Amino acid sequence: MSKMAKIKKPSLAVDLAGLQLRNPVMPASGTFGYGQEFAPYLDLEQIGAVMTKGISLRPKAGNPTPRIAETASGMLNAIGLQNVGIDLFIRDKVPYLETLTTPVIVNFFGNSLDEYIKVAKRLSELPAVDAVELNISCPNVKQGGIVFGTEPGAAAEVVSSVRRCLNKPLIVKLTPNVTDITVMARAVEDAGADVISCVNTLTGMAVDIHKRRLHLANGTGGLSGPAIKPVALRMVYQVVQAVEIPVIGIGGIMTAEDALEFLLVGAQAVQVGTANLVNPGAMADIVTGIETFCRNQGIEDINDWIGSLDQ
């Protein structure tokens, strides 16, 4: 590595199924509101993409409280996919998103195949939306996708149905709560997914011995944060080996080092979730940290790092 290489500003740009990202760092759905909430803390033009919380056909109230619990190096959430619904989203949130040059990805889900399709059609019409992420994996709500996300046939059906009525890149987000994630990955790839993002939260539970009851009103919740990083890394590694399409790594990414680990095992980009809640400026720190690492290591292009694990 020459001294030259160390001095030059490294290129962090990545291509995600045709979507050009200035860097591989984007928020994970549900931890970044609709974007605008974070504008006071973060220059949204500095991250790779903006990701909204999950949108459904109709507004959704979510679960009763308590909805969150802290665990060792992690947190459980049982928000229950509370969201304003596609109509209010278009009316109240899209105008702000239109002002951004950063690519906008909308995460969405349905309670039925029909709902998935209806939302996908509405999203197709919106020029401000650069790609969509299909949540077939939320573990909180019975109809929120767990059926689609753990059964390859059902997953393939929803993916191919959505694919048919969508004119943008389709990211499919997988749940880690399965015996073999490569089976799910291949199923959604074959059904037409352009990108796979993984993982969503692990289903967990917290117990309050003083009140003799479960912490979360919903009983179970989704575990996220550093605690799940080892499981997420393993699954991303497996999925990268199993499919041809690009993979976005998610799970417990708090620092640039964490992000670099996912990229090293082959993720084309990463999503940052819980870290945004702990530190609203987390993604800016991560982007800067990746850049510094590349400069110090003489990596001119982040694509040279992606998947370059020494095996």
Next chain:
Amino acid sequence: MSKMAKIKKPSLAVDLAGLQLRNPVMPASGTFGYGQEFAPYLDLEQIGAVMTKGISLRPKAGNPTPRIAETASGMLNAIGLQNVGIDLFIRDKVPYLETLTTPVIVNFFGNSLDEYIKVAKRLSELPAVDAVELNISCPNVKQGGIVFGTEPGAAAEVVSSVRRCLNKPLIVKLTPNVTDITVMARAVEDAGADVISCVNTLTGMAVDIHKRRLHLANGTGGLSGPAIKPVALRMVYQVVQAVEIPVIGIGGIMTAEDALEFLLVGAQAVQVGTANLVNPGAMADIVTGIETFCRNQGIEDINDWIGSLDQ
């Protein structure tokens, strides 16, 4: 609750498929050696049972190093089931175990149905062995059980085969790396398991960005410790609802509070794993802590606490 109740020494004894334990706290296999290693730190007559590391028909060398990696509130291990094999176990380890009044449980595994059966037969002959725990769930070694542990049919076959040639209580240990643990639980219950213990480790991975390689020589490893407690609690809760036989809770138990959480959701006993590595006296502290809690709460008998979740 009367003052009387607070003063009396609470009874911690539990019955585990006919096995009488003085308290519900025992080690998790692989974190307690063959027992004797811990005698300097712990009175083995103070815990509910002794559990050996997993034994196989022939000695097993395990994996190359590095075999362990620390993660956020957890650790990965890829020991690879290193053990002395059943012959040396009987020759070198059993004589010490015979001197204990504490019930002795031997964890074992095989690379094939035939090996499982052979080891089970040998263990049947040993009066020092009070019960056995069948590991169908170790994620480290390809032939170490992952096939048996994630497929209900295969699990049922090995359980019923072992059941037929065994004259002691049979505990079957489940892996958490499955889509629906209740399916596995019901399969092994129907096949003749007397007790279910869950969970084993979650499969994970750690990456070293400075060396550009995976941390563990084996690639993947088993995640244990506080990080996995929420997932373990959820699965124990689910299994307790799904089967009639007693359940032993395992996963991230470091303190008496943690143990009480598993008991509250219905575990009849608990196993302590990683905590033994951090603090060789952990189980003594946990037993004392449970006793103190019961005394303070006026719980005269731990069986009144077990499964008493307010739902």
Next chain:
Amino acid sequence: MQDLKTVILHNREIAPGYFRMAILAPGYPQQALPGQFIMLRVQANSQPLLRRPFGIFKTGTLPAECSGMPEREFVELVYKVVGIGTQLMSTLQRGDEVELLGPLGQGFTLDKTATEHLLVGGGIGLVPLFMLAETLCRRGDRVRLLVGGRSRDDILAITEFERLGVETYVATDDGSLGEEGLVTAVLERKLNKYPQAAVYACGPTLMLNAVRSICHRQQVALQVSLEALMACGVGACLGCVVPGHQHSEDDPDYLCTCRQGPVFDADELKWPEGGPEGGE
């Protein structure tokens, strides 16, 4: 609203289990409004993972001469040790680093018509009332503080309220300070005497519920400051929601405690038997 990497100026135990911490916080004296809160991160690693929310007790400026250093603006917290986060906080010392996100949320609305104000605090719930008292006193209104707690050790910072000119009334469960009984009994008496007063309350759910019943009956304006489990403090996670007054199973209406609260008009909230749901 900013995220500051900053340092602790002091941190000391003021009563058994209660601490008071001052943090260097440029801009806070100008920005912070009564009833707002901050999210504090006290460790760099992941255990505990989340920041913890604390009401702003007061803000101020250390004069230059005090320390031989330039003027320093600070924010002050008063907290009770209840779990791992607050336990860790209690071990921190002057100069230790923390991350401070704030000021956050909607504070108290100063009632424009009332000139009599009854501030009702339960235990640590007294914290957000101090800046409110300061502001009301500054505009010349009459402020009374009604404060309840288990015993004398749970009654904090009374003299500081009195120095503002606030009349204080104390009730403790065991009678070890002030009168024996509930602070709500005091409230009922005072409301009989000052039926036009505005009421502001912060404390445990049961207390808030009782305060709400009394104010509802007497038809006086009530603002409450709620607590909720919070992950982000900025409206992103939706973990801290509380049912709004029109909330029903079929037509749910959730408000974010961190963004639309922590202070609410009592009428904005749903008041079931047990107090506003979600307030812990």
Next chain:
Amino acid sequence: MQDLKTVILHNREIAPGYFRMAILAPGYPQQALPGQFIMLRVQANSQPLLRRPFGIFKTGTLPAECSGMPEREFVELVYKVVGIGTQLMSTLQRGDEVELLGPLGQGFTLDKTATEHLLVGGGIGLVPLFMLAETLCRRGDRVRLLVGGRSRDDILAITEFERLGVETYVATDDGSLGEEGLVTAVLERKLNKYPQAAVYACGPTLMLNAVRSICHRQQVALQVSLEALMACGVGACLGCVVPGHQHSEDDPDYLCTCRQGPVFDADELKWPEGGPEGGE
């Protein structure tokens, strides 16, 4: 061998990135043998989760008159800050609580025949050699310390060895202290001069490998102290194994660094091209 909940007596930086910590440790002066180690837990919560292994640098007793307190036995560590655990350790102060498991493992065997002893330390690998030097000097043997490091800042505690009467030879990569070059070059010269010497080495894998080649060639006795990733330190987890000399893919023969080591006769170990496997 005991698990002590105890306190730190002092903890200070002795060179950039290197610290020295004394811990109250009743019994250690009587029990600890040269080359043994301890497992230290520096935090009560789960991050970092595992204890960290450290060689025993020395043990001793603070006389009563020093402190106005009764005699206090202590153990002393010297450590380098490399990650989260050692970083956390570096922030600890006198009086802070730690948990100390030890003394653990098999230390050095005092060579019965040799009276010339060459102690070879690389960087922080010098730590377990001090008590060995003490013991050898006490029985009147000739002890020479050969120590290598990147630069002068990595050469620690030399004067303490010299006070024992040990002759010291220093080599640094950049020549900033002692001669420029590798400590193994010094070893070769010394072995030419003292061909009957026994060698004891602790340091990075590459250094140990080179030391082993030299000693093997010269047919002198060598003991090495290894490092390995450790979870338990007591032989329970089998995380710290190192291949024994007969180890092969088909007939594996693993030794526990924590229980059968950390000091091994060189002949007990497998020495592949890259040094003993598993030693990090």
